[in-house]
Amino acid sequence: MQVSPRWARTLLAAGIAAASATPCAAQAPGDDPPVAGTLLRWFTDSDHVSVRSLSGDWSWPMAHASDLTFHYNNERVQIPGISAPPGSQQAIDAITTASRPISGNAFQDFEKVRNEAQTEYERGPAALTYYVSSESDYLAQQLGGRWNRDFREQTLNLSLGTSWSWDDIQPVADDDTRTGPARKTTLHWNAVMTEVASPTLIVRYGAEYNLVNGLQHNPYRNVYAGGTNVPERHPESRQRRDAFVRMNQALPNRSSVKLAYRFYNDDWGVNSHELDSRLSQYVTRGLSARWEYRYYTQTAADFFRDDYASVNGIGGFLTGDYRLGPLSSHLFGGSLRMDLEAFASTREFLRRMTLWLDVERYFNSNNYSANVVETGVDFRLP
Amino acid sequence: MRSPTRLVLATLLLSLAACGCATVPVRPWQRERLVDPIVAFRAEAREDARKMKTFEAREGSTGGIGGAGGGCACK
Numbered sequence: 496m497q498v499s500p501r502w503a504r505t506l507l508a509a510g511i512a513a514a515s516a517t518p519c520a521a522q523a524p525g526d527d528p529p530v531a532g533t534l535l536r537w538f539t540d541s542d543h544v545s546v547r548s549l550s551g552d553w554s555w556p557m558a559h560a561s562d563l564t565f566h567y568n569n570e571r572v573q574i575p576g577i578s579a580p581p582g583s584q585q586a587i588d589a590i591t592t593a594s595r596p597i598s599g600n601a602f603q604d605f606e607k608v609r610n611e612a613q614t615e616y617e618r619g620p621a622a623l624t625y626y627v628s629s630e631s632d633y634l635a636q637q638l639g640g641r642w643n644r645d646f647r648e649q650t651l652n653l654s655l656g657t658s659w660s661w662d663d664i665q666p667v668a669d670d671d672t673r674t675g676p677a678r679k680t681t682l683h684w685n686a687v688m689t690e691v692a693s694p695t696l697i698v699r700y701g702a703e704y705n706l707v708n709g710l711q712h713n714p715y716r717n718v719y720a721g722g723t724n725v726p727e728r729h730p731e732s733r734q735r736r737d738a739f740v741r742m743n744q745a746l747p748n749r750s751s752v753k754l755a756y757r758f759y760n761d762d763w764g765v766n767s768h769e770l771d772s773r774l775s776q777y778v779t780r781g782l783s784a785r786w787e788y789r790y791y792t793q794t795a796a797d798f799f800r801d802d803y804a805s806v807n808g809i810g811g812f813l814t815g816d817y818r819l820g821p822l823s824s825h826l827f828g829g830s831l832r833m834d835l836e837a838f839a840s841t842r843e844f845l846r847r848m849t850l851w852l853d854v855e856r857y858f859n860s861n862n863y864s865a866n867v868v869e870t871g872v873d874f875r876l877p
Numbered sequence: 878m879r880s881p882t883r884l885v886l887a888t889l890l891l892s893l894a895a896c897g898c899a900t901v902p903v904r905p906w907q908r909e910r911l912v913d914p915i916v917a918f919r920a921e922a923r924e925d926a927r928k929m930k931t932f933e934a935r936e937g938s939t940g941g942i943g944g945a946g947g948g949c950a951c952k
Contacts, residue, residue: 536927552923648902654943687943689918694907699918701943737940743918745910759938767938775915783915793937818937832914853924859935867931 530554532873540865543575561618570609607631620644624658635662639683650691658683666714679709695745705735718813720803728813730798735761749777759793765819767793781837787828787855795821817861824859849873 531553538546550568557563611628626637639658646653662679687701712729739757746752753773760766768791775785796819798809806813830853839845850872858864914920925942933939 532923538931649905650902656943685943691903691908691911694903695910697911697916697918699943703940703943705939735939737938739941739943741918743911743916745913745916749915751913751915755941757941759940761938765937767936769938769941777915785915791932791936796937818935822936824936834914857935863935865935 529556529876530873531876532871534869534871536867536869538865538867541863545573547571559618561616564615564617566611566613568609568611570611572607572609574605574607576603576605626660632665632667633662634665635660637661637681652689654685654687654689656683656685656687662709664710664714677710677714679707679711681708682706697743699741700739702738703736705733707733707735712814713816716815718803718808718815720808720813721806723806725806725813727815728808728811730763730812733761733763735759751775763819764795764797765793767791779837781834783832785828785830785832787826787830789826789828790823791825792823793821795819820861822860824857826855826857828853828855830854847875847877849875 532551534548534550534552536546536548536550538544538548548568548570550566552564552566554562554564607630609628609630611626613624613626615622615624620643622641624637624639624641626635626639628635637658637660639656641654641656643652643654645651658681660681660683662681664677664679666675666677683703683705685701685703687699689697689699692698709731711731711733712727714726716727717724718727737757737759739755741753741755743753744751751774753771753775755769755771757769758767759769769789770791771787771789773785773787775783777783796814798812799814799819800809801820803809803813808814830851832849832851835848835850836846851870853867853869855867856864857867910916922942929939929942
């Protein structure tokens with residue numbers, strides 16, 4: 496199915512208008528207390544790239560059964576000095592898809608800062624969202640809407656969501672960058688159904704569709720083809736879709752198991768499968784532990800090759816992006832969550848806090864590995 | 878349409894059909910365990926969103942969490 500940009504904008508406007516106009520009658524939100532949370536996250540990988548994230552989340556119940564939420568994130572990416580020519584694979588890749596352009600001396604650490612903010616207004620069954628993310632060569636903005644409704648005595652919930660995002664890309668000076676200012680747009684639709692299947696089981700099914708248009712390759716990356724280095728070139732349009740099912744089962748002895756499966760497919764030829772499992776257990780009142788394992792595998796894009804015989808690549812497209820090649824990965828994780836209400840029942844300030852710690856180990860078939868440590872605190876406001 | 882896509886769509890449709898066959902709805906007072914933070918979807922919504930973004934940066938696919946719905950069924 497092909498959706499033109501004009502149709503895409505029309506569909507998005509219709510979705511957001513429907514979300515905005517829906518009366519707040521289907522349910523009674525705003526029953527949660529106001530919450531403020533902060534998160535500190537460290538990421539390090541086998542290439543010695545490090546990322547420090549500091550984020551905050553606030554949620555306020557408001558009049559007319561509505562809620563306002565705000566999210567902020569400041570991220571500092573540090574890519575170590577390297578001995579690599581401009582455009583080479585190792586010169587540019589980092590987590591958060593931050594890129595390292597090479598201009599002059601590449602032997603010094605490269606640092607990049609990204610700031611993002613998101614606000615959401617939810618009233619009754621409808622919600623509107625605005626998101627903005629800014630870094631030195633990338634500005635992303637997104638406008639979204641969501642509507643949901645309960646059925647069957649509130650045991651079945653249907654949620655429909657849509658968003659439109661537009662990214663402005665301004666590649667910074669690089670020794671061989673030839674890409675000028677560019678733009679990328681994404682139209683997103685999702686339908687999610689959640690069902691209370693039994694007193695101990697919740698099941699969620701969903702399908703998502705993304706239509707991406709514009710610059711989708713890395714402007715700093717080159718590909719070795721036909722005996723020379725040429726800039727990477729991806730198609731300008733990509734249709735991405737996925738379907739997923741997730742099950743949360745409460746178990747005896749204050750524990751639970753969560754299972755999830757996702758299938759993804761796009762018109763570049765990438766198919767992927769993802770399996771995720773989580774086992775949670777209360778150690779004592781207010782303290783819970785969780786173990787996680789995730790397996791992921793994908794096929795390569797149609798135009799992905801280890802070596803290109805010609806500078807024209809495959810059908811005019813070339814990529815040096817390993818994420819478009821065959822790939823499998825594993826993730827192991829463990830976390831602890833402590834609700835201080837159970838430990839400091841007489842101290843009002845402490846009672847409102849929840850602390851958590853999350854440690855993960857990720858590795859994939861490209862000899863890439865990473866460690867992630869997250870720690871955070873959530874505070875329930877009076 | 879490729880065969881894996883057919884398989885997934887068939888699985889999804891069967892699941893949807895199966896869930897529609899539930900005869901006795903779970904009553905509100907029977908849902909206490911479902912709102913426990915170690916069971917509810919909502920408790921991990923922010924974490925799932927962060928993780929999806931991280932995986933997008935390392936792998937070639939996206940999605941899997943959908944728009945977080947509201948209502949009693951998924952909080």
